[in-house]
Amino acid sequence: MASSPVRCSIDLDAPGKQVGYLDLPRSTNTSGWSATQIPIVSVSGGDGPSALVLGGCHGDEPEGQVAALNLARDAQPDEVPGRLLIVPCLSIDASRAYTRLWPSGANLNRSFPGRPDGPPDEQLAHFLSSELFPRVDIVVDMHSGGRSGMCLPWSEMHWVDDTEQRHRMVEGMLAWNTDWCVIYIDIAGTGLLVGEAERQGKTVVSTELAGGGHVTAGIHRLAASGLRNVLRHFGVLAGETVTRGALGRPDATILRATDLDDYLLAPASGLFETLVELGDRVEVGQTVGLVHFIQDPGRRPEPIVAKSAGVVCVIRAIATTEQGDNVLVIGHEVDRSELD
């Protein structure tokens, strides 16, 4: 395969702290020979464990971008026994626009593993897959519900079949110290960043930190504290790991949303009304939401009915809804031992 057209301005193997850019080729009406410059920070104090921390895969998810920017500014080589690579915002133009997708319509989180001769999102995905993932042991990819979804919030993981890898991922997921953890599946296409990192055997830790188009101070704190604790857990950052027990909190509730029936889709286009709150327990057959018809007051709203019993972990945040939009996700409590 051809080499990457993405140019990295720092030496990814050098010691110390470096701040540079990934130059992603760009050609626009106002600048024919230019690049989208995506900041990258490398902090290395030795040959210890290594991690890649990623924010802003989706532009309307600022929690991870802020946490990664703070970490990138603060981290120093004397507290990183191995290597810490940080890309605080992968999707620069989408972040500026506060949109999930790139202005081109590309979803970077469906572009993996990417290709060097594809469109820019696939070029960037390919650089990550071929240059950054292979350099690290751990990949942390921070997401949230963005503008369209409100999540509990939680740290999360895919189910991976490799027992050893899965155990490391469970440990990483729990080290975020969120109240909730979720095992999930991909229901809207393939080509996810985490999927490629998992395929390469990496320990992947991800999140869905609230959302709904805004971020509270508490969520910023959860992003910052969780990220640092996960990195300490794996020895990427020096310092003691903090457990929920030490914080006086009960064990996290682990949910799985691994059946298609857990992801409820709008049965009609209209105005979505939720009848439940995040964290509510629902039963099979329970009406959990309604779709109203704004130009037809006489028409009964279309009910949205739970197909499985469990805990509401996502609620759609944008009321205007098209048929087939995901409006609710229901998770099912699992015991930690079921993840062994």
Ligand SMILES: [Zn+2]
């Ligand atoms: Zn996302």
